[in-house]
Amino acid sequence: xGMAMVTRYNSFLLGIVFASIxxxxxxxxxxxxxxxxxxxxxTTSKAxxxxxxTPDNSENFxxxxxxxxxxxxxxxxxxxxxxxxxxxxxxxxxVINDVIIPLQSRAEGKSAHSLKxxxxxxxxxxxxxxxNKLQPKTLKPDINEVGMIKTAEDQVLRSEGYKVHAFNVLxxxxxxxxxxxxxxxxxLCKKQKYPSQLPSASVVICFYNEDYDTLLRTIHSIVxxxxxxxxxxxxxxDDNSDIDGLRSSLEAYIAANFTLKVTLxxxxxxxxxxxxxxxxxxxxxxxxxxxLDSHIEVNCDWLQPLLARIAASRSTVSVPIIDIINSDTxxxxxxxxxxxxxxxxxxxxxxxxxxxxxxxxxxxxxPIRTPTMAGGLFAIDKSYxxxxxxxxxxxxxWGGENLELxxxxxxxxxxxxxxxxxxxxxxxRRRRPYGSPMGEDTMTRNxxxxxxxxxxxxxxxxLKLRPDARNMPYGDIGERxxxxxxxxxxxxxxxxxxxxxxxxLPTDNEQRLKKKWEALEPQKYQPWHSRRRNYISQFQLRLxxxxxxxxxxxxxxxKGSLLILKSCMRMKNQIWFETDRSELILAxxxxxxxxxxxxxxxxxxxxxGDQEWKHKGSxxxxxxxxxxxxxxxxxxxxxxxxxxxxxxxxxxLNKWDLIAx
Ligand SMILES: [Mn+2]
Numbered sequence: 001x002g003m004a005m006v007t008r009y010n011s012f013l014l015g016i017v018f019a020s021i022x023x024x025x026x027x028x029x030x031x032x033x034x035x036x037x038x039x040x041x042x043t044t045s046k047a048x049x050x051x052x053x054t055p056d057n058s059e060n061f062x063x064x065x066x067x068x069x070x071x072x073x074x075x076x077x078x079x080x081x082x083x084x085x086x087x088x089x090x091x092x093x094x095v096i097n098d099v100i101i102p103l104q105s106r107a108e109g110k111s112a113h114s115l116k117x118x119x120x121x122x123x124x125x126x127x128x129x130x131x132n133k134l135q136p137k138t139l140k141p142d143i144n145e146v147g148m149i150k151t152a153e154d155q156v157l158r159s160e161g162y163k164v165h166a167f168n169v170l171x172x173x174x175x176x177x178x179x180x181x182x183x184x185x186x187x188l189c190k191k192q193k194y195p196s197q198l199p200s201a202s203v204v205i206c207f208y209n210e211d212y213d214t215l216l217r218t219i220h221s222i223v224x225x226x227x228x229x230x231x232x233x234x235x236x237x238d239d240n241s242d243i244d245g246l247r248s249s250l251e252a253y254i255a256a257n258f259t260l261k262v263t264l265x266x267x268x269x270x271x272x273x274x275x276x277x278x279x280x281x282x283x284x285x286x287x288x289x290x291x292l293d294s295h296i297e298v299n300c301d302w303l304q305p306l307l308a309r310i311a312a313s314r315s316t317v318s319v320p321i322i323d324i325i326n327s328d329t330x331x332x333x334x335x336x337x338x339x340x341x342x343x344x345x346x347x348x349x350x351x352x353x354x355x356x357x358x359x360x361x362x363x364x365x366x367p368i369r370t371p372t373m374a375g376g377l378f379a380i381d382k383s384y385x386x387x388x389x390x391x392x393x394x395x396x397x398w399g400g401e402n403l404e405l406x407x408x409x410x411x412x413x414x415x416x417x418x419x420x421x422x423x424x425x426x427x428x429r430r431r432r433p434y435g436s437p438m439g440e441d442t443m444t445r446n447x448x449x450x451x452x453x454x455x456x457x458x459x460x461x462x463l464k465l466r467p468d469a470r471n472m473p474y475g476d477i478g479e480r481x482x483x484x485x486x487x488x489x490x491x492x493x494x495x496x497x498x499x500x501x502x503x504x505l506p507t508d509n510e511q512r513l514k515k516k517w518e519a520l521e522p523q524k525y526q527p528w529h530s531r532r533r534n535y536i537s538q539f540q541l542r543l544x545x546x547x548x549x550x551x552x553x554x555x556x557x558x559k560g561s562l563l564i565l566k567s568c569m570r571m572k573n574q575i576w577f578e579t580d581r582s583e584l585i586l587a588x589x590x591x592x593x594x595x596x597x598x599x600x601x602x603x604x605x606x607x608x609g610d611q612e613w614k615h616k617g618s619x620x621x622x623x624x625x626x627x628x629x630x631x632x633x634x635x636x637x638x639x640x641x642x643x644x645x646x647x648x649x650x651x652x653l654n655k656w657d658l659i660a661x
Contacts, residue, residue: 194304216253296424339352342503373416448469556601618658619657625645
């Protein structure tokens with residue numbers, strides 16, 4: 001253990017030395033590179049060249065990832081279904097270290113602390129418990145160096161990676177294709193027995209400009225964690241990617257490393273997710289189709305429970321729980337059990353389960369009916385997929401197809417189930433890094449098709465919300481309407497009454513709204529502010545060999561305040577509270593945030609990444625942010641100077657002492 005620590009510490013120091021040697025080179029090269037916007041990327045030997053052809057409008061796609069999820073934005077994974085707040089006044093208060101802070105006021109920066117126990121800011125009197133905890137500081141584990149920017153190549157790879165893929169390619173490239181991820185299943189899942197005879201699966205993965213290493217990790221995770229007898233094949237569909245060399249590199253890697261089960265196909269023009277999936281499904285010869293996204297990692301025994309439900313009933317569409325792979329750090333974490341819903345803007349949303357769904361432990365392994373699915377990951381019997389009309393091939397590129405399939409399955413005699421024992425991690429990106437070739441708003445166009453084919457009179461709710469969509473063309477839907485007749489599907493009213501009675505209608509009165517809200521579990525997992533933070537230490541951050549401490553420039557409650565150096569004093573704008581999620585929270589209020597060049601105080605989003613800080617827990621430690629790949633640095637060792645995020649080097653300006661308070 002001791003030796004290991006020393007060795008790892010040495011490698012860290014070596015890293016720092018290396019970084020400092022390249023420091024001058026970096027500055028020079030980077031300035032050259034940023035001046036020449038057409039510069040091609042120099043990448044590691046593993047990855048093909050990224051020749052950036054990002055569509056001009058791609059930045060406008062603030063919509064999130066995994067096909068259609070409005071709920072997953074940078075701000076939160078589960079925040080959007082906030083409608084029941086009104087009836088749950090408890091949500092407005094949170095208990096943090098025994099101090100009750102009314103959240104509304106806190107969020108607005110008003111002073112509204114109320115005292116419960118004897119200690120808080122007055123005199124900084126800590127409980128004995130806390131004092132004990134803070135006494136002898138044990139050395140923290142090594143700073144995780146993955147993601148640390150060490151060379152100019154790293155810097156370019158990282159920033160171009162964010163542009164093209166909207167996740168941290170630098171981190172992804174350093175992680176093994178076979179890395180361990182936590183088994184996030186409920187413990188009872190490990191005891192589940194599945195039939196020995198299950199239908200074999202054709203996994204279909206479509207991609208457009210996917211990152212090479214991330215895609216290969218996706219494929220390896222499937223091969224590593226799927227019983228060979230159940231994996232009929234993996235069908236990759238390259239939907240006309242325009243990253244130079246991606247296709248040929250993949251072909252070579254697949255030929256050298258996988259059996260003939262893994263095949264790579266390509267569309268001849270950009271088809272979009274929907275038609276690319278139909279193209280892939282046509283090639284499939286397994287009994288079950290499993291559609292997966294191209295930046296995922298499957299977890300232990302992920303496939304068996306999905307197949308078991310389909311084996312029991314061929315009209316069941318089974319959906320895994322989608323765990324979270326942080327797009328900045330590739331940290332893998334568990335998702336709570338939530339189901340799919342939608343709103344009248346026809347956006348998918350996550351929603352809490354109906355009250356009583358998880359009454360006893362055994363309920364955590366049972367399938368859960370879900371009104372809709374996110375769309376990126378699911379399994380379906382192949383003949384059933386064909387029978388109920390595959391996808392709507394009149395839909396373009398992306399958007400709405402998940403609701404279309406969800407409505408169709410339920411209304412035409414099938415069912416949609418979440419399978420809690422099947423978990424697949426997915427890189428949730430903050431924006432969709434690509435648009436449609438013609439800049440068309442495919443989400444709206446596709447939603448119009450959904451509304452006009454499936455929603456009967458309820459389509460008016462959508463059109464009322466989206467008057468701009470009323471005169472938008474959406475193509476011919478005759479064939480889809482005939483499909484609906486042929487399959488003798490139920491009405492949309494039947495779907496609402498029987499599958500999604502909790503959906504609120506614009507016409508609902510107070511009383512009916514209240515009843516619907518109360519039918520769902522309260523937001524146990526959801527709002528960031530209702531979680532109890534677990535503080536593990538508190539300290540001032542002193543620039544080593546000075547008497548200057550990291551201090552908020554403005555009041556501790558001011559969001560966006562930058563950080564400056566000031567003489568160390570026991571003031572609350574110098575006292576950092578560290579949580580078990582590695583956040584640094586000033587005065588237990590706002591998080592140190594490295595989303596920009598100059599770190600600032602921001603609302604704690606609890607998503608890690610740019611609010612996740614690593615240090616050695618000792619004197620002269622770097623304070624490193626994994627998402628930024630850089631270290632907290634003083635511009636100069638002078639009072640009033642701003643702190644910035646800089647490359648981690650051996651400079652005395654990014655060494656800090658943690659002064660326990
Ligand atoms: Mn995705």
